[in-house]
Amino acid sequence: MQEILFLLLPIAFYSGWHAARKRYKEHQEQQRQDVPQRFVQGINYLLSEEPDKALDVFLNYAEVDEHTANTFLLLGNLFRNRGEINRALRIHQNLVARSDLSKAQRTAAMLALGEDFFAAGLLDRAESVFSELLKDDPKHADACEPLRNIYEQLHEWNKAIEIAQLAQQRSKVDHSRLIAHYYCELAVQELQKQNLFRAEETIKKAAKSYPAASRVLVLNADLAYARNQREEALNFYRQAIEKDTRLIGMLFNQLVNKFNQKDELESLYQFIQQTFAKTQDAKLFGYLLQLAHKLGKLSDMRVQVGEYLTKGKPSLNTLAHATDVLSALWQEEKVCDIAQLQTALQRLSASQPDFQCAQCGYKMHGYLWRCPACHHWDTVSNV
Ligand SMILES: [Zn+2]
Known part of the structure; x- marks a missing residue:
């Protein structure tokens, strides 16, 4: 009897394996059917202007694959562009917190999250997101420009110089003119504090970055005036005006x-x-x-x-x-x-011009029923 049972064992194993495989396939099929259904439901909520319900559907998605991750990103960006920053933040935060993202998807989600924080005016949080991205991947150039913008807004000129130089090395864009302006901003601060030597050194750096900058001539004039070298100062001001x-x-x-x-x-x-x-x-x-x-x-x-x-x-x-x-x-x-x-x-x-379009601001000499710039009707009126 035991031998018979022993002989039956592979058959039982096969039938068990077969049943499990069938159940797994059915489960997969069910999931495949569920995913588009829930997805379509989410889209329907969006279209019927029920964004919070749509958000719930998308945020409760169990697994994210390549396509759904891209859809999440686009959806978040859509919310941000509509000025609905909180919703954009929820989507992108949810995406970043997921463990099943590829490296490229995580990077894209982090960039989007940084942009949400920037749009919300949370510059310090945007800065930390973009900085983390740069730390994770020092060759990554996409985070440089938003970071540079943040440092410009915060008037953190040294950091702005650093990041602009980094962006220049990585993406080969020419930031020499911008860098010169940042040095000039620093020089203005030094002049205000009467740190004339440091101002001079900073102006030299600006001139080195962009030798054609007329702002350098104005600052050299300000510096000479601060040192009571009036004739030299007047000469520099003259050169600046002659140049521009x-x-x-x-x-x-x-x-x-x-x-x-x-x-x-x-x-x-x-x-x-x-x-x-x-x-x-x-x-x-x-x-x-x-x-x-x-x-x-x-x-x-x-x-x-x-x-x-x-x-x-x-x-x-x-x-x-x-x-x-x-x-x-x-x-x-x-x-x-x-x-x-x-x-x-x-x-x-x-x-x-005597007339102007109220829609787009285009100015014109004669009255027109339709604006030639924005093509709106009846929008032209006297300036
Ligand atoms: Zn117009």
Whole structure:
């Protein structure tokens, strides 16, 4: 009898194995059917604007494979883009906490989580997520840019320099101009603290990173002024304006306050006069008139003002200063060519657009029923 039982053992083993295999297959099949059903249910909740129910379905998913992980990521990003940061955070946190993610999926989930924290204004938490990513994978470059943004917002210029240099090495993007700005920010802080030597060293680093930076010239001027080297400072300011005439708008008031001696103002006036003659840059003319007013040289400017009003490129700001000159000349000499001013105003008016689209801000000269930029109807109105 025992022999018979012994002979029957492989058959029992086979039938048991077969039954177990069948049950396993049925279970797998059931799961396969469950997964799309629950998935479709989650999507339905999303479409019917019941995001919390959708969230529950997705968060209670037992296992995550490659496709569901990507869907989770996209869903979280969708919530973030809609401004629903808490929901995005819940999804991405849930994803990061799972143990069955591949390395690439974990990295993508961490990046998304960092972006959620950044969007929520939780900069310190965003920083720790991105830093952890960099620590895990020092060759990873995607975390560098968001980290650089965070350090910029926090005004942590040393860290911003470090990360920008790292990004430059890894992704071959050129950050030399940015790095120069970060050094300049540090130099401004040193200047404010009167640490003039350290300011000088930092300005040198900025110049080394981006030799063409006009901000370096302005800072060299500020440094020379702080050291009471007035002539050198004025020279640096002049070089900066010559290099980039836009800087006159930022520097003019500082210049007339700092260099308020008559000979210094005279030298400044000569410099702006020469630069204007060279560049014919309308921005400079208004400042030239202000200096002429200050120095009592309005009569000298009469011809130049006339030429500017009839032929130059009029701007509202410069016309206001030209009117000041004309009014002062009228008080001094009772002579005023109002026709020149009228011509300039007409030219300025003709160059200004009269209408603007309320939808996108596009400006235009004539009225249009449909905006040519954003294609909306009835959105154009007077400026
Ligand atoms: Zn528009």
